[in-house]
Amino acid sequence: MCVASWWRMIALACVIGIVGCAATKRPEPPAEWDGLERREVKGLGAVYVRPNVQFPPYKAVLLDPVEVAFSKDWDPNTSRELSRHLDAGDLQKIKDGLAKMFRESFSEQLGKGGYPLTEMPSEDTMRVTAGVIDLYINAPDTMTAGRSRTYTTETGRMTLVMEIRDAPSGQLLARVVDRRLAESPGGQLQWSNSVTNQADARAILDGWAKQLRAALDRLNGRASG
Numbered sequence: 044m045c046v047a048s049w050w051r052m053i054a055l056a057c058v059i060g061i062v063g064c065a066a067t068k069r070p071e072p073p074a075e076w077d078g079l080e081r082r083e084v085k086g087l088g089a090v091y092v093r094p095n096v097q098f099p100p101y102k103a104v105l106l107d108p109v110e111v112a113f114s115k116d117w118d119p120n121t122s123r124e125l126s127r128h129l130d131a132g133d134l135q136k137i138k139d140g141l142a143k144m145f146r147e148s149f150s151e152q153l154g155k156g157g158y159p160l161t162e163m164p165s166e167d168t169m170r171v172t173a174g175v176i177d178l179y180i181n182a183p184d185t186m187t188a189g190r191s192r193t194y195t196t197e198t199g200r201m202t203l204v205m206e207i208r209d210a211p212s213g214q215l216l217a218r219v220v221d222r223r224l225a226e227s228p229g230g231q232l233q234w235s236n237s238v239t240n241q242a243d244a245r246a247i248l249d250g251w252a253k254q255l256r257a258a259l260d261r262l263n264g265r266a267s268g
Contacts, residue, residue, distance in 0.1 A: 072220075079218055087254060088221040096216060100263045101169040103161040104153055104255075105210050109145045110174035111138040114200075117179045141175060141201075144241070145248050152252035158259050164210030171255070173205040177222065180240060199240065200224045203251050223247045 072089045074081050079091035113134070120128045149171075150160050161168060180199040200223065207217040225243035260266065 076218060077215070079215070084254075086250075087219060089219070091218045093214075093216050096214075098216065098262050099167065099209070101158070101259055102167040102263075103159050103165070103169070104149070104259075105162065105164055105168050105170045106146060106149055106160050107170070107172045109142040111141050111178060112174070112176045113138075114177045114179040119180065137180070138178075140241075141178070141244060144245060145173070145175065148245060148248035149252045149255070152249055153256050153259070156256040156260060158256065166211055168210035169259070170208040170210040170213075171205060172208070173203065175201050176204055177202040199243070201244070201247060205251075221251065223250070 072081060076091045078093065080094050082090050082092050084090040119134065146160075153160065164170060178199070178201045202222040203219060205219040206215060207219070208215050225240075225247060
């Protein structure tokens with residue numbers, strides 16, 4: 044996704060109220076977005092699909108490089124528990140790590156359904172352009188062994204913004220925006236560190252990848268596993 048398109052997607056998601064942004068109360072997402080019609084899909088926040096289009100049975104997925112953006116409300120250096128402040132290099136490592144985890148998750152989950160990631164578009168290839176926005180980490184871990192711990196019932200949040208296109212033609216077929224919170228089971232306090240944060244993030248990414256795999260299964264007339 045080019046930089047201009049990426050920031051346009053963020054702006055659109057904010058304007059239509061799918062992402063929290065500055066508003067305290069999000070309005071109902073509109074019925075139409077850039078010619079796409081809203082559809083109710085269980086487990087996803089907002090799904091828009093181009094009407095009157097026959098989706099081909101895609102066999103592979105071309106996944107563009109994943110962009111990551113932090114929430115504008117997130118200040119990683121406000122926690123008193125930090126052993127040191129996070130600098131620009133640390134923040135870039137977090138974004139790069141999440142982008143890498145995203146690709147690994149989608150490669151693994153889609154591969155289980157027989158939909159490999161590919162670098163070459165063909166007639167049976169779906170192109171996915173995705174980003175994670177509004178990334179908020181409640182307790183970024185910079186602790187050394189033996190230092191105090193941070194406990195929380197919620198390790199953070201992130202929002203998926205994803206466009207699905209026909210790879211050969213480039214036609215926009217669908218758009219997905221879905222906001223997820225990483226919460227501990229039963230709302231119990233848990234120690235938040237790099238291990239638990241990564242596990243929570245991976246669980247969210249796996250869930251999104253499984254949703255895409257299920258959609259591909261439906262296009263191919265298969266029962267999703």
